[in-house]
Amino acid sequence: MQLALEVGQTATPEAVMFWILGPLSVVAALGMLLVKKAVHSAILMAFVMVVLAIFYIAQDAVFLGIVQVVVYTGAVMMLFLFILMLVGVDTSDSLTETISGLRPIAITAAIGFGGLMVALLGRATLGRDAVGLSAANANGNVEGIAFALFSTYVFPFEVVSALLITAAMGAMVLAHSQRITARPTQRQLSINRFRGKSLGTAAGLPGPGVYARHNAVDVPALLPDGTPAPSSVNASLEARGDMLDYKSFDLAEVNTQIEEEK
């Protein structure tokens, strides 16, 4: 904390930190818009949040910096990644425009809005030097915030706690799903398997992998006649495009390779 306070008060180290991390955070935020996969967006978002935490600590907001790391990069981003896993990796985002002309309009509006904000904020301080928080943080940043929170802001604080409980209840209600059909018994499952359209899956689906060559889950198994069985690979691996080509593991291909080597 002593170090952080020093960084906040001396000009040059903070400027170096700012001019390295500031552009990096903007680039990462832009990357969030441009990358295709939602997981990559989430990682870039986590980076931006860590950079913001460093900015908070550099500006004498030590408590908020730690809370930012714990709440945002710890809890919120984990929740995002958890939902990404739940919703599935096969729902990749298409970057094509669905509303024609949306993108140029959005970018024009953003340049206008951003320019307006930057111009306004440049005026907001009127070139006045920052007062700094060394007086407000005299007893320590945590103590200062605690004093404000439990004296001036005690009513909003209580209201916010009610909001948190309501949000937790709401999430439970929204995420709850009721089973509307009876759970199939083992007898029914067995009947479905043998009286279904084909007996092909009666003994279960084939396992993935070409034994003795490449026994991994991303290669489809070869049937006795040498053709691949795509049903042996997990559907989400296939949707993600991670299924390997079976060709290099095909028996006929291997035979010709061996003969060429001879």
Place this chain on the structure above:
Amino acid sequence: MDASNYLYISALLFTIGAVGVVVRRNAIVVFMCIELMLNAANLSLVTFSRINGNLDGQVMAFFTMVVAACEVVVGLAIIVAIYRSRRSASVDDASLLKR
């Protein structure tokens, strides 16, 4: 270093988040962009707290974080509920009111 540099970064991040909300189609990415906008607002609150030399801005940023956490919890639950019924996390597919 002038503290208002942080305000410029905050304005840029807010603008980028706003573009993301409009341009991206995946509901989860849209949601992350909203989070980015909230974080940008927090950065400017912390910076103003430093410029003015009192801790009220930091308390406001703290409240913003709590509200953002609530919003994430409810929003992600809504996304999961929509995904369950429509098998899609794209904001274009949830357009029942339009038809």
